[in-house]
Amino acid sequence: xxSATPKNPIELxxxxxxxxxxxxxxWAELLQxxxxxARRTASGDFFISFEPINFxxxxxxxxxxxxxQTPSLGYTREFNHKLLAGFDSWINFYKASFDYQLVLLxxxxxxxxxxxxxxxxxxxxxxxxxxxRQFLQVWSSLFDRVFAQTFHSEDTLKIRGKFLSAAMTYRxxxxxxxxxxxxxxxxxxxxxxxxxxxxxxxxxxxIKSLKKAVAETQ
Numbered sequence: 266x267x268s269a270t271p272k273n274p275i276e277l278x279x280x281x282x283x284x285x286x287x288x289x290x291x292w293a294e295l296l297q298x299x300x301x302x303a304r305r306t307a308s309g310d311f312f313i314s315f316e317p318i319n320f321x322x323x324x325x326x327x328x329x330x331x332x333x334q335t336p337s338l339g340y341t342r343e344f345n346h347k348l349l350a351g352f353d354s355w356i357n358f359y360k361a362s363f364d365y366q367l368v369l370l371x372x373x374x375x376x377x378x379x380x381x382x383x384x385x386x387x388x389x390x391x392x393x394x395x396x397x398r399q400f401l402q403v404w405s406s407l408f409d410r411v412f413a414q415t416f417h418s419e420d421t422l423k424i425r426g427k428f429l430s431a432a433m434t435y436r437x438x439x440x441x442x443x444x445x446x447x448x449x450x451x452x453x454x455x456x457x458x459x460x461x462x463x464x465x466x467x468x469x470x471x472i473k474s475l476k477k478a479v480a481e482t483q
Contacts, residue, residue, distance in 0.1 A: 344445050351438040354431070361431035364424050372415050376408040383407060 383403055387393050394400050415421050440455065447454045453461075 344442075344449060347438070347442040347445050351435075351442045354435040354438040358431040358435040361424075361428040365428040368415065368421055368424055372408075372412050375415075376404075376411040379407045379411060380404055 380403065384394065394403065416425070444454045444456065
């Protein structure tokens with residue numbers, strides 16, 4: 266065991282208290298930065314408008330995120346550990362989901378900008394769109410092109426990969442938490458039910474094979 270790891274309940278509670286003492290200071294500092302970013306957004310810089318979101322993620326990671334990783338106590342420590350791990354994976358999933366949604370939002374925004382340019386160019390060339398079918402064809406073509414260009418980017422692929430990985434991790438943590446909860450309440454877990462179904466399936470195969478063997482001998 267690491268010498269720096271608390272070895273008794275008193276030391277564990279000291280860790281909790283020290284963590285709580287840092288919360289107020291960190292929240293105040295990061296909230297001040299968030300308000301400063303909001304003032305910059307009000308001045309007219311649209312691309313800074315999402316910076317407060319990053320500050321909120323930083324608030325969580327530097328306060329509750331690290332605080333919830335401290336050791337659990339008591340009879341329900343396994344359940345508490347899974348619960349906190351599940352909450353952390355939920356935060357990571359929604360953070361990754363938010364980043365991915367920003368990518369999709371950017372695709373729609375750029376496609377709309379391209380559409381406006383195309384419509385303006387068509388008017389100048391006296392080739393204005395005459396009906397909804399032509400409009401949808403132009404819109405679909407532009408959107409597909411912007412989408413393909415965006416998702417050929419290495420940065421976009423990393424964001425998408427992070428989103429899928431976070432979603433799978435969250436789902437796994439959710440299943441593990443449910444397993445612990447069911448065990449605590451003397452209920453069959455999913456893995457136990459799956460094992461029963463597998464046994465029944467193997468038994469049916471064996472019975473079918475035996476019936477076939479008996480029929481061949483008669």
